[in-house]
Amino acid sequence: MKNKIQDMDKLISEMNNAVEGLREKAVDNQSIIRNLDRISANINLLKIGVSDVTDLI
């Protein structure tokens, strides 16, 4: 289980990096930026549900 959670945490981190990379490319495209904002909010909820416990197990 520990490995599984660590793997999920790593993938969440990669998702976050991908979103930030996209944000840089989007410049001032509001459609892309606002969609990324919503994705970021959900990535943060994934962190709450997974990443926050990674170092506790």
Next chain:
Amino acid sequence: MKGFMTMTKNNNIYWNPILETLPQEKIKELQLKKFKRIVEWGYNNSPFYKRHYKAAGFEPGDIKTFDDIKKVPKIEKGMLRDVQQNDPFPYGDMLAVPREKISVFRQTSGTTGTPVYQGDTWQDWEWWAESWCYIMYAQGYRDTDRVFIPFGYNIFVAFWAMHYGSEKLGCETIPGGVLDTDARILKLKELKCTGMGATPTYILGMADRAHKLGIDPAKDLNIQRITVAGEPGGSVPNTKKRMQDLWGCKVYDHIGATEIGAWSYECTEQPGALHINEALFLVEIEDIDTGEIITEPGKRGKMIITALDRIGKPCIRFDSKDVIEWSAKDCDCGRTYRMIEGGVVGRSDDITKVKGVLLAPTAIEEAVRSIPELGYEYEVVVTKNGDLDDIALKIEIKEGKESQQEQILANLKDQLRVKTNLGYKISVHPYGSLPRYDVKAKRFKDLRKH
């Protein structure tokens, strides 16, 4: 060791099996880590919190251990009301994010005074929905459910978050917004809805109205589970029984608040206690007289609560005035989250001395609702007659039962004596004549304070 998915009966019963089965010592570690993070966030980003903490000589770095949490200065509703009188409009300087990051406005119902404005970021709103998914999943809702929300969809949070939680969980979600009660009942029937959420008062009132329309909710509708919130009734045994009998399904309690979030829920085991979502909230119970933190079951105190992940307008060590006590039970559902016995048993500002006896209004509700011949509405008015307290209790007897009035009143007096240790001036009113409430009922009126 119980926990961390080692004791699960079925992996499908948890919304998040990682968090909901974490061993209790790990939950405490998680809470401490998150508590430090939200305190630092509040201190660095909310001028209100920085001022509040500096005035008390507190710095976030002062929190080293779990025991240090109690050193963090509390906040209470009066402060939230005061701060929103100041600039910047409308939240004062309490926000921990720029105002343009706020995407949702709600406010408290105003039951206890001036409404408190609540601004949430989009992430906070997603967090609200996520919190409700824990509740609904634990109560058996699945993506096959068709969920009806008979709620006014206005500026109060109330069942907005259930709506979004239900959508997120995958349920077919029906907003019963501006429909009147008759139309809502007919829609429930037409669409064969399987789940619903409302206040206990409204659930009782809807059933009453359905019978008048010739519809027996227990037989003619398809409701399989109901979530109640907003009032204590879901954990008052006789109110719960009455709702379950009328609707022919399980009724589950949930407790939340606008300024806190959806922090507690009953699961399908119905153990007589409610789980706290301890991965998202930190609950402390404080002795009302001494201010000491209560850690053992069996002693009531007021709840101090922190929403560990709410970032827009943080809620850190909020003195909710709700009176709760730890449960000694382990729940058969396998969740390792601690429970509170019997839900919120009152508010510290509602529990009052009458004729020298401590009285919790929920005890009167439990007595009235134990008499099946009585209508579901009642009203209590406490007044001062010279130096003496008077308690008047207004009740309704169900239609067709009026001839049994003498026996009904005798039974009620017995129940009141057993449950509250007080005598009442009881008056019987025509069925349907006492006020009906759609949202939060105001049945207990203490006029001695005015």
